[in-house]
Amino acid sequence: MKFSRQTTLRSQATVTGVGVHSGLPVNLTVGPAPVDAGFIFVRSGLEGRDREVQATAESVIATEFATVLGDREGPLVSTAEHVLAALRGMGVDNATIEIDGPEVPIMDGSAAAFVAAIDQAGILTQFGSRRFLQILKPVQVVMGDSFGELRPYAAGFRAEIEIDFTNPVIGRQNYSLDLTPERFRREICRARTFGCMNDVARLWSAGFALGSSFENTVVFDETRLLNAEGLRYNDECVRHKVLDVIGDLALAGLPLLGAYRSVRGGHKLNHAVLTALLADRSAWRVIEAETARRSRVYAEAGSGMVGGMIAPAYGPDVS
Template sequence: MRQRTIAKSVEIVGIGLHKGVPVKMKLEPLDSDMGIIFYRVDKGITIPLKIENVVDTKMATVIGKDDVVVSTIEHLLSAVYAYGIDNLRVVIDNDEVPVLDGSSSGYCMLIEEAGIKELDKSKKAIKIKKDVEIVTEDGKKVALKPSKHIIYDFSIDFEHPSIGKQNFHFDYSISEYKENISRARTFGFLHEVQYLRSIGLAQGGSMENAIVLDQTKILNPEGLRYDDEFVRHKILDAIGDMALLGYTLVGEYDAHAGSHHLNHLLTKKLYEDKDNYEIIDLEEAEAEAHVFQMAYAKVQS
């Protein structure tokens, strides 16, 4: 199995969730072994997608270098990671990736418009060998576990009548991602949105790009896309955050009430001990390569 990039460059213009300003973004193909790279064209700064370049995880995953940042990268990366793209340059003219409709479905369409190109070098993946977890005092947990498959399992528990307890088990494939994960939108509570705007954030947030709830109900007139859209979006975010590993994951991600911050701590902890993982070559690892071949089988290119 070979590394992947996109077949041609594609552009999009959208609004940033927090600053609320227009952002032009272009996705460009890259050669083998170049990874995912963000380029702030307005600043002339290149920021490779690496764990050590994460500078903030409070409201979104933010990477930066030399005081230049790119924020809210997780939805784009979720789609890029789901489609198995290893090498890509993201050229952007502001400090925030466009939010689009609050999901990653627009990025799936953009990737399919660009097409997928196989490169000359073999694809690598990160295989989880030992359980690694982060657990907080209030019961939140994120973990990576060994598995022959690619699995994301997430549960949430909100004291809100429209959310409550939800869990979702996702067996990875591109077709399943498109159908069951990519359309799930980000969500927020009205009182939080009002506070965020008072401190200069969420300026681009609206019911056009998020599910908004008051104390008792969902305010979006169209309602939900899935009955459990909230937990599905948490998986969407987690897939984007796992892109920081630098390799496609072979293993199980398991979380209860996880967050961008906990995901960042998890990726750091995994790499602290080389016994936790193995970097495998999918030209040589036949069993794992078969898993990816099945997962990629229905992708359009």
């Protein structure tokens, strides 16, 4: 993790695709934003005026099939997690995301197209010091057989994700990642969304997932993978869950200094854990880059101190 100044995009870049639920064409443009702006969605194509929504946990109004952001007037943008994952994963702090439809385009089901757009636009260092949301104590949420936890971790952001599907082709998978732009690009950004054929058929019949296809979704039946080209990674499903976690937790508004572990999680669990964290003012604080750098040095030296507080000596818990 680099402890430095904030970043934004140098210029604009546009991607065009279809919405995964509507199947309709949509254009999305990422571009620069001022220091401390965070990620701002600008929805155009509405009657009368454009509308803006800050990409924060408070703006989440639904998590059933994807992360949906909105305001008092209703939903503005759905499936926000993939473009947010690309921005956070590539180390961008501030950006505008202009979109002319109700859904972020699904592209190939991964964040690769958004990473390419970031590369095209370029990343610009700004004068503001980078700020972090540092987790000071563990926060846990249990939802049925799903479990999620954010805990202190001074070295940056770490994801420890486990999935366990009854579908035998997917089964149980786990993946751990200490987030850097290099690792996000190499290991995570190309992992595609996935589903089982009976679920896809059910969504189609209900009028959802009309833009879903083998070009943007990894699809399994009870015995095999149905995509002719195969998987991009042997554990592509759990890697995509890591991608979703990075995008969902970008709604903290700042990069996290902490570790997130989830078992059988999804958008709803990710949002619930983040909301629980933010609701407990004793569980976090905002720090600037220099303080974060000192915290990392203390942790690496084995002092057990995080920002002047005793920190539990947690290690990865992946089975």
